[in-house]
Amino acid sequence: MKLEMDQNEYLPLREVVFRTLRNAIIKGEFMPGERLMEEKIAANLGVSRTPVREAIRMLELEGLVVMIPRKGAEVANITVKDLRDALEVRMALEELSVVLACERIDDEGKKKLLTAGVEFKEAINSKLVPAIVEKDERFHDVIFEASQNQRLITMAMNLREKVYRYRFEYVKVFSYHDKLITEHDEITKAIFRGDKEAAQKIMRKHIYDQEQIVIENTIRENGN
CATH class of the missing domain: 1.20.120.530 (GntR ligand-binding domain-like)
Structure with missing residues (x-):
């Protein structure tokens, strides 16, 4: 899957990555339960792992992502x-x-x-x-x-x-x-x-x- 970066030159990179991943989740491009691999996402977007890691933390605060011990970040299920x-x-x-x-x-x-x-x-x-x-x-x-x-x-x-x-x-x-x-x-x-x-x-x-x-x-x- 090729992610479409939500480009905005006035926003910090972590915010741009956050918006891109959030849109992908709510549109179903990432499925509930699917793991979010930092390295893979970073390569897909052409950025370092740092803004991806920060974006995933922001998604966790919104309830769109959950952190699973020994597994990492997963898209939260719709309950x-x-x-x-x-x-x-x-x-x-x-x-x-x-x-x-x-x-x-x-x-x-x-x-x-x-x-x-x-x-x-x-x-x-x-x-x-x-x-x-x-x-x-x-x-x-x-x-x-x-x-x-x-x-x-x-x-x-x-x-x-x-x-x-x-x-x-x-x-x-x-x-x-x-x-x-x-x-x-x-x-x-x-x-x-x-x-x-x-x-x-x-x-x-x-x-x-x-x-x-x-x-x-x-x-x-x-x-x-």
Whole structure:
């Protein structure tokens, strides 16, 4: 596997390596349980082992990597407990964001939400999983922005990486894509009507159904 370096001349090398490895993990290029060999990764990226070692430590702090005695670093497994913990928090934040968006969205926010919906459908049609994840994330980000609550937006951003890995898991299920489009459309219409109860109910089901899909896949793949 050839890793694509996340180039940024303004960041320390360890941060660039960290971002590169994190993207590879959350996109499934490194599989749960796979060992991260410092020497091999360093050669792949054309860097020394030092920034790779530092990046792996940073990944461990994020919970994406675990250190196994006498074996070294491994990509952390996705467990049902981790999934539920992350998505319970996400559900609470998303429900609050959609209620506030019903009250506070302005004309510019409505335009952004419509655009995000169209771009999500285009990504679905492309059948490219990274593009679908990006546009799904953008749709939800626009709703957070429409809440006009900066603390809420910051909390959502802090949770982003924890949830991003799970987004890849559920959008890989192509049979679910039409349902995602329908739910996005229903959420948008509820926000435009200012119907807080409907918007919250649809969002709750939207996130809950995603959780169930990833749980089923996780149990099927590794039984945890």
